[in-house]
Amino acid sequence: MSRRPPRILLGVSGGIAAYKAAELVRALVREEAEVKVVLTARGAEFVTPLTLATLSGHPVATSEFHDPPSPAIDHIDLARWADVLLVAPATANVLARFARGLADDLLSTVHLAFRGPVVLAPAMNPGMWEREQTRANVADLEARGVVIVPPEEGFVACGDEGAGRLADLQRIAAEALIAARRSRSMEGRKIVVSAGPTREAIDPVRYLSNRSSGKMGYAIAAALEARGAEVVLVSGPVRLSPPWGVERVMVESALEMREAVLEAAGEAAAVVMAAAVADHRPSAAPEKKISLPKDRGYALQLEPNPDILAELVQARAAGRLPAKLLLVGFAAETGQATAKGVAKRRRKGCDLLLANDVARAGSGFDVETNEVTLIGPDGQPEPWPQMSKRQVAERLADTMEKWWRR
Numbered sequence: 001m002s003r004r005p006p007r008i009l010l011g012v013s014g015g016i017a018a019y020k021a022a023e024l025v026r027a028l029v030r031e032e033a034e035v036k037v038v039l040t041a042r043g044a045e046f047v048t049p050l051t052l053a054t055l056s057g058h059p060v061a062t063s064e065f066h067d068p069p070s071p072a073i074d075h076i077d078l079a080r081w082a083d084v085l086l087v088a089p090a091t092a093n094v095l096a097r098f099a100r101g102l103a104d105d106l107l108s109t110v111h112l113a114f115r116g117p118v119v120l121a122p123a124m125n126p127g128m129w130e131r132e133q134t135r136a137n138v139a140d141l142e143a144r145g146v147v148i149v150p151p152e153e154g155f156v157a158c159g160d161e162g163a164g165r166l167a168d169l170q171r172i173a174a175e176a177l178i179a180a181r182r183s184r185s186m187e188g189r190k191i192v193v194s195a196g197p198t199r200e201a202i203d204p205v206r207y208l209s210n211r212s213s214g215k216m217g218y219a220i221a222a223a224l225e226a227r228g229a230e231v232v233l234v235s236g237p238v239r240l241s242p243p244w245g246v247e248r249v250m251v252e253s254a255l256e257m258r259e260a261v262l263e264a265a266g267e268a269a270a271v272v273m274a275a276a277v278a279d280h281r282p283s284a285a286p287e288k289k290i291s292l293p294k295d296r297g298y299a300l301q302l303e304p305n306p307d308i309l310a311e312l313v314q315a316r317a318a319g320r321l322p323a324k325l326l327l328v329g330f331a332a333e334t335g336q337a338t339a340k341g342v343a344k345r346r347r348k349g350c351d352l353l354l355a356n357d358v359a360r361a362g363s364g365f366d367v368e369t370n371e372v373t374l375i376g377p378d379g380q381p382e383p384w385p386q387m388s389k390r391q392v393a394e395r396l397a398d399t400m401e402k403w404w405r406r
């Protein structure tokens, strides 16, 4: 990771707490961050561009348009520049507009164009913060991975008491810096992720497959990419679009997946096998469609597919893959997931394994949440609570970073 300072794009929207933005810029600059400010029209009613420009050392952007007209496209340039978008204070209006994806001023347009982490520090009247529309907007934003630094309890400018005051500035600065660092924490690492089911041809029109939706593997690929990793996603047939910035290789059968994974693993720092690889394939798949008498059953002869994960482990042990390659497996079980996961990790020889019970509600195929247990080399299971697949992916990314720091 290069040593350039973290780049924080600070949005300041129009609430009375906007006056604290000046102090926040100073706190961030003291931490050696580079700060550029986008000030909304309402924000400029509370704090002047000159104050923020002087403290940040950069011109303050206030509009998508220039006078005289200029070909510069500020929202794209700023979105490309920043490691993190921090908005403090974020008004109820900003939360609503970000949640809906509006792009009707410079700040909301930058937000929509920006691909990195977003940290919002709301400040508003306590009644507005508690209001169900605001709750729903916050929940929507959090579900998309936005970090909310919640307002604190106390008296607010209008005299009401409750949660609504802008959070402590040091805390806001710390959250933004953590997010900025995390956005580059896997820079320079290539990671291969497999996802989805495989399809094993019976003939040119029929196949054997399984219920994997690919959601868990795609969430992992997105989370690793968001930390700056170069991600190759080897995907079986799924209905998902590739996460932004990820190189996707589409495959069908286990044999094709094996070839693509082994090829990409050469210079990789890690391989995460989240795919539900079919263990068997029909022994012979004729080139022509099978047509048999309809009044009789028939037996399908199956033969084993190679175990890709086990092969990766062997290749690493034999020195054909880097000794430091981190290998992560998954185990989808129905019942006794932890005990089976512990045995499976040992049998396959991967470093980390995430086991889940696909028969449980809120866990497994085609749902948005997952409940997994992490099993590491010490064999000690670490159960994680039920959470969204995105959160599981983040926690796995944290675990991988911890592995590399050992």
Ligand code: CTP
Residues within 6 Å of the ligand: 254, 273, 274, 275, 276, 277, 278, 279, 305, 306, 307, 308, 309, 310, 328, 329, 330, 331, 332, 333
């Ligand atoms: N896996 C693999 N190649 C296979 C089968 C599985 O690389 N042919 C990987 C999966 O991607 C997963 C792990 O091995 O990371 C465990 O997959 P799972 O299907 O749970 O295990 P199996 O080895 O198939 O064991 P079983 O089905 O007998 O429980």
